[in-house]
Amino acid sequence: MKPLRRLSQETNPVIFTALLVITTISLIPFLWVIANAFKDNTEIFGSASLLPDAWKVENFRKAWMGGQFGVYFLNTFIVALATTAISVAVAAPAGYAFAKTQLRHASALFYLYLFGITLPIESIIVPLFYQIKDMGLVNSLWGLILALVGTGVPFGVYLMRSFFRDLPDALAEAARIDGASEWGIFFRIMMPLAKPGLLALGVFSFLSAWNEFFLSILLLLNDDTRTIPIGLVQFREQNMSDYGALFAAITLAIIPSILIYIVLQRQFISGLAAGATKG
């Protein structure tokens, strides 16, 4: 994303203070959870102070051991990485086909994809579950990965089409005159040029898959297939009264999402914005 443009030359102290207050309020849940992760139960019940007396790490040990968070992290990483790789590999060629080949006039087919963006998967969850069950992929990370790719394809194709459409035709024309094949134009000229778009879709797919909850609760039922979101909900069911350990588990679940976002935020935000504003 382009650097945010300045609308006013001077920093407005009233607006600055208002933003500081609003963002602080919005961050309170994070601060409260993290602070409580370092407290024991007596302190969580008794103490009025937000900060813990001493920064105890006992809760994190309990959460990590009791909840198999190591396995959850690995599973989440596999799901997010595989979903991202397959989604980009499937959506980029299709987006190119709609943007730059003779198919660009096949608007009926493109409307079928647009329909898929609007259709909530919540409305087809029942047959989708039985279908994945028939394929023998319940309780397998692959069932979740393939379903995430399939339900994400319409948006991915739409996003890639927008990115490819913005690329100039002149380069492809020049290559065609030089005798390049259609495949050569796609792989050697257009794909490298579309890198920002590929990255945007990749980062978007990665974070969505990392956080996926709706299909995961249906499909991942074993301890060794759970991802972080499912694992955390499960951990809460089993540790209802060990508040400190639960807060530590929540903290463990928050950290990777925030880190991934901070590292990849430019691509992520530009993907979001492009998805919503490009025609």
Added chain:
Amino acid sequence: MTMGAHLQVPVASARERRLTRLWNAYHVPIILLAPSLLFYAVFVLLPLGKAFQFSLTDWDGLAADLNYVGVENYTYIWTDSRFLDSLWRNVIWWVMHVVLAVGGGLVLAILISEVGRGRFFFRTVAFFPHVLSLAVVGVIWGQLYHPSIGLINTTLRRTGLDELVRVWLGDPGLALYSVGVASGWQAYGFYMVIFLAGIQSIDPQLYEAARVDGASAWRRVWDITIPSLHNTMTVVLTLAFISAMKGFGTVWAMTQGGPGYASELVAVYVWRSAFQTGVIGRASAAGLSMAVIVIAFSFIFNRWRDRVGSHT
């Protein structure tokens, strides 16, 4: 007979030639498109067809054969007060979503675009809640609302507002609103980013002209920023409607639709009917009804906004 056989040869080869010609012209886009279409067909279109099929049966998820019952499931749900109540809750959910998430996102986007220094920092930090999984959001807010250790009730007790202490998620009159606030917290960052992108694409000369005229920040927002966001607003309101109609994750992680049916949205109704009660046909009919509402609204609303937009 001989004549027929004689004629068939050129006909077949003509068709073959036509196919060859089409293949030569279109094989590149077809091959590029095929994988996406395969995934889309298997995981969306086929289940959509099956949803329609299931919705005409009384299948329980186990029986070997499907028993067709016509439109019985549709007449059942559309006269079932539990389903209609869940639909009404989606309307409440939608209003909360528009006020808290869309409204909050718009206010933050305008403030960030006007602040001068610190734009990038505020955008980054204000977006934090949106990068969490709905499961994580649900678990966090479940603790914030906790009757004894939750931040909300402990703060109320410490500030002497004991009479405001509530069982936020256990009170049927409050559960839906409590979860709605958590959901708004998670969602506003998304709309903020889209509004910010919309503000970025407004012609800078408009602001330049306003500056020359000595317009205040307030006037700049009312006369330039808000009217220029017409198309962005259309997109945002469409997305907000879709998102509100399919609301599920936060509710599931916090109350599972309870207490009783107090926070049951349509998607939760579909889920519970299918996977807890085992009335697959009814669940499919409810799911498809939701899909029709979402798609019809998106289509009509966008047509209307385009017409309004072209007049201004």
